[in-house]
Amino acid sequence: MKLYYFSEMPHHEFPDEEGAKYPSLRLDFPNRFFSPEKARANYQRYLDEYEFADRAGFDGLMINEHHSTPSCVNVSVNMTAGILARTTTRAKLLILGNILPIEDNPVRMAEQLAMADLISGGRVLSGFVRGTGVETWWANSNPVHNRERFEECHDLILKAWTTPGPFRWEGRHYHFRHVNPWCVPLQKPHPPIWIPGTASPETAVWAGRRGYTYVPFLVPFDVARELFDYYRQGAAEVGRTAGPDDFGFLICAVTADTKAKALEAGRHFMWRMGPTLRGPVEYFSPVGMRSRAGTQFAMRARPRSLATMSYDELLDGHYIIAGTPDEVIDRFAHVRRELGIGHLLLEAQESRMDHPTTMRSIELMGAKVIPAMATG
Amino acid sequence: MRPREQTISVGGIDVHAWTGGQGEPLMVLHGAGGNRGWTRWVEQVAQRFTVWAPTHPGFGRSGDAPWMESIDDLARFYLWLIDAAGLGRPHVLGHSIGGWVAAELATMSPRSIDRLVLVAPGGLKPERGEILDIFYHPPAELRTLSVHDPATIPEWDELFGRAPTAAELETAVRNQEMTARLTWKPYMHNPRLARFLPRVTNPALIVWGREDRVVPLDCGEQYRRLLGNATLSVLEKCGHLPPIEQPDTFARLVIDFLRGPIRP
Numbered sequence: 001m002k003l004y005y006f007s008e009m010p011h012h013e014f015p016d017e018e019g020a021k022y023p024s025l026r027l028d029f030p031n032r033f034f035s036p037e038k039a040r041a042n043y044q045r046y047l048d049e050y051e052f053a054d055r056a057g058f059d060g061l062m063i064n065e066h067h068s069t070p071s072c073v074n075v076s077v078n079m080t081a082g083i084l085a086r087t088t089t090r091a092k093l094l095i096l097g098n099i100l101p102i103e104d105n106p107v108r109m110a111e112q113l114a115m116a117d118l119i120s121g122g123r124v125l126s127g128f129v130r131g132t133g134v135e136t137w138w139a140n141s142n143p144v145h146n147r148e149r150f151e152e153c154h155d156l157i158l159k160a161w162t163t164p165g166p167f168r169w170e171g172r173h174y175h176f177r178h179v180n181p182w183c184v185p186l187q188k189p190h191p192p193i194w195i196p197g198t199a200s201p202e203t204a205v206w207a208g209r210r211g212y213t214y215v216p217f218l219v220p221f222d223v224a225r226e227l228f229d230y231y232r233q234g235a236a237e238v239g240r241t242a243g244p245d246d247f248g249f250l251i252c253a254v255t256a257d258t259k260a261k262a263l264e265a266g267r268h269f270m271w272r273m274g275p276t277l278r279g280p281v282e283y284f285s286p287v288g289m290r291s292r293a294g295t296q297f298a299m300r301a302r303p304r305s306l307a308t309m310s311y312d313e314l315l316d317g318h319y320i321i322a323g324t325p326d327e328v329i330d331r332f333a334h335v336r337r338e339l340g341i342g343h344l345l346l347e348a349q350e351s352r353m354d355h356p357t358t359m360r361s362i363e364l365m366g367a368k369v370i371p372a373m374a375t376g
Numbered sequence: 377m378r379p380r381e382q383t384i385s386v387g388g389i390d391v392h393a394w395t396g397g398q399g400e401p402l403m404v405l406h407g408a409g410g411n412r413g414w415t416r417w418v419e420q421v422a423q424r425f426t427v428w429a430p431t432h433p434g435f436g437r438s439g440d441a442p443w444m445e446s447i448d449d450l451a452r453f454y455l456w457l458i459d460a461a462g463l464g465r466p467h468v469l470g471h472s473i474g475g476w477v478a479a480e481l482a483t484m485s486p487r488s489i490d491r492l493v494l495v496a497p498g499g500l501k502p503e504r505g506e507i508l509d510i511f512y513h514p515p516a517e518l519r520t521l522s523v524h525d526p527a528t529i530p531e532w533d534e535l536f537g538r539a540p541t542a543a544e545l546e547t548a549v550r551n552q553e554m555t556a557r558l559t560w561k562p563y564m565h566n567p568r569l570a571r572f573l574p575r576v577t578n579p580a581l582i583v584w585g586r587e588d589r590v591v592p593l594d595c596g597e598q599y600r601r602l603l604g605n606a607t608l609s610v611l612e613k614c615g616h617l618p619p620i621e622q623p624d625t626f627a628r629l630v631i632d633f634l635r636g637p638i639r640p
Contacts, residue, residue, distance in 0.1 A: 141561075142557070142561060143560075144560070282514060286511055287549065287553050288552070
């Protein structure tokens, strides 16, 4: 099983009582609480950690993008991918992902991804996501069109990567007279495509049909298995049998020299389980963004929100794994047995987890956990 | 007098409509909340006019129109419906987004309609203040923001007094989705509408609640300035829903305007 290092690049640099005064940390919390000085240092630090994870032996470096929120100030996955393409040498660059429905120029996105693939020597894994409602508000993109734009943006990027130009694109949401990018990916026919999932059966079926790697985020095991079944249904429609390499899973994980230290560090993940997800449903799922089937599945999939769970419950449910390297190896093996996955994505830094703790966790993962998980 | 329900097929879409009353035809275009049917004010106006109250495509019991992109599309659609249903040259009354539809429709073909009643319509960008972002607020909060004082609303219990059924919730979501489809960006206005409004010289009555917290009264003043022959009537202690907040006063205003003399 391959392991991926991931940091949301949080900006938890404000008094929590200030954040608590607003309906949500997303959209509403004023950016006067953003500290450019702290961010300047943090970006350097977070990139150092990614580069160390590359040297430590992680199979991949996952990066993501959010907007208008202190939970993630990585505001451009392609910019970060461009940096890491140059400053790392071996790990895959898992961009998970570009938020397609809010993109107005898929051709530029295709070019940027191609450039990162070229600079990195063909290490890009190109994730495409629909984004949360917050990103839809941020971009002022009509949520009713979210799925249509996701699919059309995807189709145009794929065509830009694989069909010699120039060609014309006159779709419903995208219109380009001359598509002829003078920058196409190194990997052929194109970089592997990854799709995350939390609750949409349609997305799982869609990814299965196309043979994309499918990764549920922080859901109960039984829900992940159900989503994988939807994926297999899509794969079967095109006569394909899905295997472990088609499936990934995302959890939060940290290791340390002692169990006590690891458990202390793991508490930092509580911030992303509750405070950063707090807010009216309209912010995260504006009207029309989810299909009826998706809404119904989401209600079943998350009978209890992560925010209502205690630290112990999150540890028991494998949403957070924190322990010595040996303990972490056991827990990861359990996840692999339960889900039959080939890729485990580790959200490995959060909130105010400090640099030395993060670096030691990366070091121990590289020295002990990654080699242990590499077999099987 | 009991209204009847019917389906009018236009452009492949089955449009549900309430129809009833007597007299000249009056087409009533509902707001984002959906077609509330034969409420108290309609009952009174239908004593003097034949009311046609269609449910917009994508709302309530009307068919889907996922291809529609804007209020202009809906306005063009209603010009077609006026012909298809044989309404002749009806008076048109629209509330909120329905008022915006009525205004657009009037600019496209002023001779297709008789008099125009715009009730707190969207469509224009306020010069002062902002139109409330109705998609950003939970439903209960939005209802509070929509009216001045629920205690004064005679039909409050009838309209909002009980928890909605699953089917009603489903309809509410559908109504919201279609509203988002038509009004998301630019939000609740058409930057070009102001350029076309002077074409409309039909007698027009604009009705606004003084305490409207959804669409600022400022927009009502703009409509009055831009339309060639319009009166602005402001109701005190009234929010964004004059037809249900003050149904008797509202019905009287509408009847008097539609039956009154044409101003020079």
